[in-house]
Amino acid sequence: xxxxxxxxxxxxxxxxxxKKVIRREDWEKKLNDVRIRKEDMNKLVMNFLVTEGYxxxxxxxxxxxxxxxxxxxxxxDRMAVKKAVxxxxxxxxxxxxxxxxxxILDTNPQLFFHLQQQRLIELIRNGKVEEALEFAQxxxxxxxxxxxxxxxxxxxxxxxxxxxxxxNCPVRxxxxxxxxxxxxxxxxxxxxTSQSHxxxxxxxxxxxxxxxxxxxxxxxxxxxxxxxxxTAMLEDPPI
Numbered sequence: 001x002x003x004x005x006x007x008x009x010x011x012x013x014x015x016x017x018x019k020k021v022i023r024r025e026d027w028e029k030k031l032n033d034v035r036i037r038k039e040d041m042n043k044l045v046m047n048f049l050v051t052e053g054y055x056x057x058x059x060x061x062x063x064x065x066x067x068x069x070x071x072x073x074x075x076x077d078r079m080a081v082k083k084a085v086x087x088x089x090x091x092x093x094x095x096x097x098x099x100x101x102x103x104i105l106d107t108n109p110q111l112f113f114h115l116q117q118q119r120l121i122e123l124i125r126n127g128k129v130e131e132a133l134e135f136a137q138x139x140x141x142x143x144x145x146x147x148x149x150x151x152x153x154x155x156x157x158x159x160x161x162x163x164x165x166x167x168n169c170p171v172r173x174x175x176x177x178x179x180x181x182x183x184x185x186x187x188x189x190x191x192x193t194s195q196s197h198x199x200x201x202x203x204x205x206x207x208x209x210x211x212x213x214x215x216x217x218x219x220x221x222x223x224x225x226x227x228x229x230x231t232a233m234l235e236d237p238p239i
Contacts, residue, residue, distance in 0.1 A: 022223040024236060042067050048201040051192065053079040074100075078191045085184035090119040097187065104194050111190050113143055113150050117157055118183045121174055124160045132161065 042065045049058035055075050062070060077100055084093035094115055097104055105112045116139055123132035136158055144151035156171045163169040173179070189199040207229055214225055224234035 020221040022221055024224050024234065027224045028234070044203055044206075046070070047198070048203045050075060051197065051199075051201045053082065053188075055079065074195060078188060078195075081191065082184045082188045085115070085118065085187055086180050088118075088122045088125070088180060090115055090122060093187065094119075097191070100191060101194050104190050108190055109143070109147070111186055113140070113147075113153075114183050114186060116140055116143075117153060118180065120157055121160070121179070124157075125175055129161060133158075 042061075045061060046058065046065075046067050049061060050070060053075055055072055058070060058075065059072060061067070077096065081093050081096045081100070084090070084096060094105070105115075120132055120136055120140060123135060136154065140150075140154050140157075144154045157174055159171050160166060160169060160174060166172050166175060192199050210226065210229075217223065222237040224236055226232050227235050
C-alpha cells in the first residue's frame with residue numbers, strides 16, 4: 001500500500017470513526033437549554049405572514065399575540081398586484097403598482113421590461129397576433145435597443161409568433177404558467193423593498209441557515225438531524 005493510499009484511508013475511514021457521537025438525549029437537552037423570547041418568535045411569525053401576504057391570518061395573529069399594529073391595506077394592495085400578474089392581467093398589475101408607488105417601475109427597468117414582456121406573452125397566448133406585433137415594436141423594441149439582454153429576451157418572445165403549434169416551439173417555456181409566477185414574485189419583492197421590508201421571510205433564511213449548519217457539523221460529529229423541515233422531527237444518524 002502506498003503512502004497516498006494510507007492517507008486516503010486515514011482521511012475517509014479512520015477519521016470518520018473518530019467523529020464525536022452525540023446521543024439523542026444529550027442533543028435534546030442542549031436544544032431545550034436554548035431560550036428564545038416569545039416576542040422574538042411572534043415577530044418571526046408575523047414577518048412570515050406579512051411577507052407572504054396572509055392578511056386575515058396576520059390580523060388574527062396580531063390580536064391573539066398582542067403584536068404591534070400592522071397596515072393591512074398595504075398587504076392587500078400588494079397581493080392584488082401579485083394576483084393580477086399570476087392571472088395574466090399584466091396591464092392591470094402595472095396600473096396597481098403605479099398607484100402604490102410610481103417610483104417602483106421608474107427605478108427598476110428590468111422589472112418593468114419583464115412585466116411588459118409578460119404582457120406581450122399574454123397577447124400571443126390569446127391569439128392577438130397583430131396587437132402583439134404592434135406592442136412589441138412600440139413598447140419593447142426601444143428598450144431592447146438600449147439593453148442587449150432585453151433584446152435577446154424580446155427576440156425569444158417574438159419567436160413564439162413563428163410557430164403555429166407552440167407545443168413544439170423551442171421557446172414554449174415562455175408560455176408556461178411558472179413564468180407568470182416568477183414575474184409575480186419579482187413584482188412582490190420590489191414592492192416589499194419599496195416599503196422597507198425584506199424580500200423573503202426571515203423564517204426561510206433561518207431554515208437555510210439550519211441546513212447549512214447541519215452540513216458543517218456533519219464533518220465533526222454524528223448527531224440527531226432534522227431531515228424533514230415540514231415535521232422538524234429529529235432522526236438518529238447512521239453510526
